[in-house]
Amino acid sequence: MPNASGHSNKAPSALIFDSGVGAISIAREIRQQIPALTLHFGVDNGFYPYGTKSEEILRPRIVEQATAMMAASGADILVVGCNTASTLALPQLREALQKPVVGVVPAVKPAAEETRTGTIALIATEGTVNRRYTRELIEEFANGRQVINVPAPELVRLAEAKLRGETVSAADLEPVLQRIFHSDGGDKVDIAVLACTHFPLLRDELARFAPRSIRWLDSGAAIARRVHWWLDELHLQLPAQAEPSRLFTSAPDPDRHIARAFAEFSPLAQTPAE
Structure with a gap:
């Protein structure tokens, strides 16, 4: 339910999207700078790794998977924790989501x-x-x-x-x-x-x-600062502590490798994307 200011009562959250577990480096920076922000993780493990795939195949895949995981998580901000995905699909993601999308740009x-x-x-x-x-x-x-x-x-x-x-x-x-x-x-x-x-x-x-x-x-610290900027821009109030994180995967994680990799952000519930 929206509150009097028009925002939902749920705690603000960000979904960090990648094809593997590299987004952990971004998540650590965000957690350090914004410890009360709830972080969800979207892992397109069904198409890992992105770095070897063609642009023509990757771009629609990134938009499809990230959009589905944002809908499932209800996150307020999408953080594309992958340089390949960021360099390919940021405009398309922003158009599809109509929500803030923070991409990773090489720190050149x-x-x-x-x-x-x-x-x-x-x-x-x-x-x-x-x-x-x-x-x-x-x-x-x-x-x-x-x-x-x-x-x-x-x-x-x-x-x-x-x-x-x-x-x-x-x-x-x-x-x-x-x-x-x-x-x-x-x-x-x-x-x-x-x-x-x-x-x-x-x-x-x-x-x-x-x-x-x-x-x-x-670019991790710069990405965290940008997320903080968006929280202020959206007037999202952070609670005293983050709510439990959720993990969304595009394919089963039979050996729980991905879940174990993100265990430092526990408690964590794994929810495969539809």
Whole structure:
């Protein structure tokens, strides 16, 4: 029921959408900045991973699944916790939902502004590295900077392995570190942009095994600030504490890997999307 101000009495909530568990990195930032906001999770595991799929197939799939999960959750804000989905479908999602949609944009602009050497590395899935959106982002915000594109699809698998409790070793990360530091201009890199939401889950390991110290930059904190802005813009009042989260999946989770990965946001009820 709406209250006198026209808003529902239910606690404000946001749905964080991804094809896998990378959205956990975004959720952690939101939980840190806005602990009383209820978070729901929408995982399109039936189409995981997005990074290897074509744009023509992905765009309608993203809109369909995210729209269904928003309807099922009743969330006030959609957070697209996936760079691939954000670079492909934000306008279509905003049109379909008529609700705030917060997307993840690779942190190229702050990296370009803050680099002291003039050289940054952009670490992403192959799809994001090669997408026109990414090229235009670099042209607009990193003009005059050297940007080393580093495709690193294996980091998605390694981040998921880490969440299953497996150890990520120096040998696992060596191929990616080679692409960053031993490519043309790699000796001058001082900031690496983690342009996939899975990648911040490996920040500690990347920093530990890198041949030298650099900044590992992602968009998580900026996304959390944008969600906070929307809560103020919508005049949504937060309760003293968040309500239980819910997990929506597009396919069964027989080994409960996804549910276990999101267990830190308990209590959590799993609700497969229709």
